[in-house]
Amino acid sequence: MDIVVALRSALDDPDGVVVRTDVPVLDAARTDQSGWVADGAPAAVVDARTVAHVQATLRTCSALGVPVVPRGAGTGLAGGANGTDGSVVLSVARMDRILEVSVADELAVVEPGVLNAKLNETVARHGLRFAPDPASAAISSIGGNIATNAGGLRCVKYGVTREAVLGLDVVLADGRLVSTGHRTVKGVTGLDLTALMVGSEGTLGVIVGATVRLVPVPPGEPATLGAVFRTVYHAAAAAAAVVTAATEGAPRPSTVELLDEAALAGIADHLGPAVMAETVGSGQEGGVFLLVEYDGPGATEAALGAAPRLQAEGGTVRLAGSAAERDRLLTIRRSFHAAMTARGRVLIEDVAVPRSRLAEMFDRVAAISRDHGVAIPTVAHAGDGNLHPNFVFDGDVVPQRVRDAADALFRAAIELGGTLTGEHGVGVLKRHHLGDELGDDVLGLQRGIRRVFDPQGILNPGKVD
Amino acid sequence: MDIVVALRSALDDPDGVVVRTDVPVLDAARTDQSGWVADGAPAAVVDARTVAHVQATLRTCSALGVPVVPRGAGTGLAGGANGTDGSVVLSVARMDRILEVSVADELAVVEPGVLNAKLNETVARHGLRFAPDPASAAISSIGGNIATNAGGLRCVKYGVTREAVLGLDVVLADGRLVSTGHRTVKGVTGLDLTALMVGSEGTLGVIVGATVRLVPVPPGEPATLGAVFRTVYHAAAAAAAVVTAATEGAPRPSTVELLDEAALAGIADHLGPAVMAETVGSGQEGGVFLLVEYDGPGATEAALGAAPRLQAEGGTVRLAGSAAERDRLLTIRRSFHAAMTARGRVLIEDVAVPRSRLAEMFDRVAAISRDHGVAIPTVAHAGDGNLHPNFVFDGDVVPQRVRDAADALFRAAIELGGTLTGEHGVGVLKRHHLGDELGDDVLGLQRGIRRVFDPQGILNPGKVD
Numbered sequence: 001m002d003i004v005v006a007l008r009s010a011l012d013d014p015d016g017v018v019v020r021t022d023v024p025v026l027d028a029a030r031t032d033q034s035g036w037v038a039d040g041a042p043a044a045v046v047d048a049r050t051v052a053h054v055q056a057t058l059r060t061c062s063a064l065g066v067p068v069v070p071r072g073a074g075t076g077l078a079g080g081a082n083g084t085d086g087s088v089v090l091s092v093a094r095m096d097r098i099l100e101v102s103v104a105d106e107l108a109v110v111e112p113g114v115l116n117a118k119l120n121e122t123v124a125r126h127g128l129r130f131a132p133d134p135a136s137a138a139i140s141s142i143g144g145n146i147a148t149n150a151g152g153l154r155c156v157k158y159g160v161t162r163e164a165v166l167g168l169d170v171v172l173a174d175g176r177l178v179s180t181g182h183r184t185v186k187g188v189t190g191l192d193l194t195a196l197m198v199g200s201e202g203t204l205g206v207i208v209g210a211t212v213r214l215v216p217v218p219p220g221e222p223a224t225l226g227a228v229f230r231t232v233y234h235a236a237a238a239a240a241a242v243v244t245a246a247t248e249g250a251p252r253p254s255t256v257e258l259l260d261e262a263a264l265a266g267i268a269d270h271l272g273p274a275v276m277a278e279t280v281g282s283g284q285e286g287g288v289f290l291l292v293e294y295d296g297p298g299a300t301e302a303a304l305g306a307a308p309r310l311q312a313e314g315g316t317v318r319l320a321g322s323a324a325e326r327d328r329l330l331t332i333r334r335s336f337h338a339a340m341t342a343r344g345r346v347l348i349e350d351v352a353v354p355r356s357r358l359a360e361m362f363d364r365v366a367a368i369s370r371d372h373g374v375a376i377p378t379v380a381h382a383g384d385g386n387l388h389p390n391f392v393f394d395g396d397v398v399p400q401r402v403r404d405a406a407d408a409l410f411r412a413a414i415e416l417g418g419t420l421t422g423e424h425g426v427g428v429l430k431r432h433h434l435g436d437e438l439g440d441d442v443l444g445l446q447r448g449i450r451r452v453f454d455p456q457g458i459l460n461p462g463k464v465d
Numbered sequence: 466m467d468i469v470v471a472l473r474s475a476l477d478d479p480d481g482v483v484v485r486t487d488v489p490v491l492d493a494a495r496t497d498q499s500g501w502v503a504d505g506a507p508a509a510v511v512d513a514r515t516v517a518h519v520q521a522t523l524r525t526c527s528a529l530g531v532p533v534v535p536r537g538a539g540t541g542l543a544g545g546a547n548g549t550d551g552s553v554v555l556s557v558a559r560m561d562r563i564l565e566v567s568v569a570d571e572l573a574v575v576e577p578g579v580l581n582a583k584l585n586e587t588v589a590r591h592g593l594r595f596a597p598d599p600a601s602a603a604i605s606s607i608g609g610n611i612a613t614n615a616g617g618l619r620c621v622k623y624g625v626t627r628e629a630v631l632g633l634d635v636v637l638a639d640g641r642l643v644s645t646g647h648r649t650v651k652g653v654t655g656l657d658l659t660a661l662m663v664g665s666e667g668t669l670g671v672i673v674g675a676t677v678r679l680v681p682v683p684p685g686e687p688a689t690l691g692a693v694f695r696t697v698y699h700a701a702a703a704a705a706a707v708v709t710a711a712t713e714g715a716p717r718p719s720t721v722e723l724l725d726e727a728a729l730a731g732i733a734d735h736l737g738p739a740v741m742a743e744t745v746g747s748g749q750e751g752g753v754f755l756l757v758e759y760d761g762p763g764a765t766e767a768a769l770g771a772a773p774r775l776q777a778e779g780g781t782v783r784l785a786g787s788a789a790e791r792d793r794l795l796t797i798r799r800s801f802h803a804a805m806t807a808r809g810r811v812l813i814e815d816v817a818v819p820r821s822r823l824a825e826m827f828d829r830v831a832a833i834s835r836d837h838g839v840a841i842p843t844v845a846h847a848g849d850g851n852l853h854p855n856f857v858f859d860g861d862v863v864p865q866r867v868r869d870a871a872d873a874l875f876r877a878a879i880e881l882g883g884t885l886t887g888e889h890g891v892g893v894l895k896r897h898h899l900g901d902e903l904g905d906d907v908l909g910l911q912r913g914i915r916r917v918f919d920p921q922g923i924l925n926p927g928k929v930d
Contacts, residue, residue: 286471
């Protein structure tokens with residue numbers, strides 16, 4: 001039986017309002033923010049409005065053995081939710097209600113399609129927030145944040161998405177609806193299937209509901225420092241110094257972002273000399289930029305305490321004296337992606353290394369750049385050792401020398417005790433390197449777990465494997 | 466082949482130094498701090514010194530189909546590590562080296578037998594600590610803390626063990642050694658097997674090494690409040706008030722402990738009227754006690770800010786003005802367990818409910834106490850909604866009316882959206898209620914995952930299932 005006919009019958013959708021087959025819709029589902037476009041086209045995009053739609057879709061696809069690609073806002077950076085040829089893309093983007101906010105229990109119950117920023121806007125009036133803050137917060141959904149265990153700028157102080165998820169409602173490959181976890185912060189009844197689902201990239205089930213932890217918004221205004229260093233080593237050492245100063249009683253910074261020389265040069269081209277002069281100071285060509293922010297009580301004192309630590313590494317330091325000045329410092333960091341995309345197609349990588357190996361990893365990036373003859377402007381969540389080396393190129397196809405350089409990056413990160421993806425996920429783009437990091441035994445366990453949840457292998461086949 | 470002979474041969478231990486069969490050793494391995502004693506006796510206790518010992522033991526037991534009970538310090542409260550009849554108890558208590566402490570990366574690499582307190586003593590000199598602080602910290606091991614996802618008093622501010630584990634070395638049932646996770650705080654390569662191992666109670670593998678996250682010790686002295694309330698409702702409301710005050714900009718308390726009327730009465734009997742008078746004040750018979758502590762910068766201001774919130778619920782509040790006074794307040798809480806065991810055998814339960822349902826849960830405890838004619842003195846990690854109702858009885862066998870009351874407790878916690886174990890684990894004692902909380906579908910997934918890791922079912926059979 002034709003899958004589209006079967007789905008329309010199962011979802012009681014004779015007119016194709018939910019089960020879409022229009023070419024622009026199918027085409028849009030083939031790609032994400034990574035720019036990677038799947039070969040061929042999906043058979044249909046199911047624009048689910050209800051849990052029942054999700055269940056019926058999975059039951060039908062199970063019966064017919066058709067692959068299902070779960071998808072949220074489509075803002076992924078690894079191709080994990082891209083609709084492959086002949087698959088059914090199961091979108092939960094329209095399941096976007098906030099069902100409950102409990103101030104007493106500091107949690108929210110949401111549908112998966114709720115945007116991160118929308119949830120934060122809603123709970124802010126209660127003095128609460130959902131801590132994970134991927135750069136995509138304005139456009140990415142909570143379900144996708146959970147499916148990829150999204151990180152962000154605040155992780156250095158507030159942790160990753162896994163720590164913000166209490167419980168999940170999940171539809172399994174055969175259409176059964178199960179609930180994992182609790183409304184409590186503690187709970188150890190059986191294996192932690194909630195944590196297992198976080199970061200599983202649509203391979204174990206489709207998240208249709210989430211009970212997420214909210215945390216109090218820190219009071220007061222943040223205090224923000226910008227510092228320019230001569231080399232990336234000095235900047236990395238300064239980043240380490242302000243983070244580990246917490247062991248001497250200093251507060252933990254809430255953000256520590258490093259822009260290397262190539263990244264800062266690209267931003268300078270993009271923003272122009274006037275903006276740069278009033279932000280990072282004039283005569284700073286060739287510099288490396290570090291953005292450090294503190295929040296909560298005592299933020300300003302903390303920033304004042306951090307300044308000498310940055311200066312000790314040779315940093316020219318500026319403490320934002322006003323909201324406008326803070327905004328200018330943040331704009332430097334925020335302009336990175338726009339500065340890159342203004343130059344051409346961008347491939348964003350996402351390796352992470354132990355914080356103590358950050359300078360070494362920058363060395364490797366420099367060597368790989370030289371060896372392969374490609375520029376690799378890099379921004380790092382320096383407090384977490386998480387680097388985003390960027391490749392810019394012309395045309396739709398990633399050039400071979402860029403692929404080779406990316407492969408070398410992954411190998412270097414793993415050699416330094418790190419990982420090939422800190423927060424973006426494996427998806428399609430990094431699947432060939434999975435075994436290098438995990439080894440055959442762990443890969444075998446992962447495949448076994450996938451088979452437990454999805455014996456037929458219909459959930460996101462060919463991804464994360 | 467006899468399992469003892471096989472093990473001694475495989476471990477090259479002809480004299481039985483590692484593979485123990487002496488009756489006192491076997492007997493000691495049949496029980497834990499719950500007091501539950503396994504029927505029959507294990508065939509042997511392997512006192513592993515090395516990863517190779519653990520691998521050889523598991524290979525041998527796999528070959529002969531003999532059940533293996535992984536065990537650490539033996540301080541569990543659910544019978545999860547108790548050696549069952551004919552099993553091999555695989556103890557890692559002697560694998561107790563701290564292999565590395567990295568201040569730069571804020572982590573430690575440890576063997577599983579390292580005691581929680583020992584690790585904390587070692588890393589304190591670097592201004593760091595391992596955040597999980599189960600009441601058993603002085604005697605429980607990191608491996609056991611991880612295997613049960615241990616909680617503690619500080620969880621309300623610092624989280625549970627899962628959030629403190631970065632990576633694990635695990636020996637699988639067939640003797641293969643695998644590594645999960647990273648030395649980085651971020652990392653999303655594949656399924657989160659590290660989180661899956663945390664709280665798995667020895668059913669998926671034997672933890673032989675752990676890379677744990679360390680956090681800075683908050684500077685300065687903590688500020689501690691004791692408050693006495695007329696009823697448990699007032700105390701629960703006050704606990705909620707000081708925790709959720711964080712949404713209005715107040716700091717988060719690091720400890721919020723509630724002792725109900727029966728618990729405080731028991732402690733008063735144990736410590737005597739003089740101690741009670743100088744600590745909780747005289748004329749406080751029939752009261753409910755709340756201990757609230759703040760740490761880090763501004764702790765005293767935070768405590769002063771909390772006092773009116775406690776008073777608003779009718780609390781008679783005392784702020785510790787000296788280290789000695791603080792110690793007296795903490796002694797009230799610390800004396801709870803001793804006060805109970807002075808009266809007889811104790812069964813400690815461990816339910817958790819959403820914080821907003823805490824007062825309701827105390828209502829249920831009171832009703833269950835009346836219905837079954839048993840006293841149920843209760844202490845709660847009130848900030849987490851985690852209650853430890855205690856049953857005290859004479860003799861070695863848990864009386865039927867206590868069992869019935871405990872069953873009623875589990876049902877009540879689940880009804881209120883909670884869980885039957887907040888931090889102690891399921892082990893043997895709660896396995897019959899697992900399905901009530903998880904449902905058949907989730908239980909089926911858990912069993913499937915166990916089979917992936919341990920196809921023969923030799924790891925801790927009959928536990929957590």
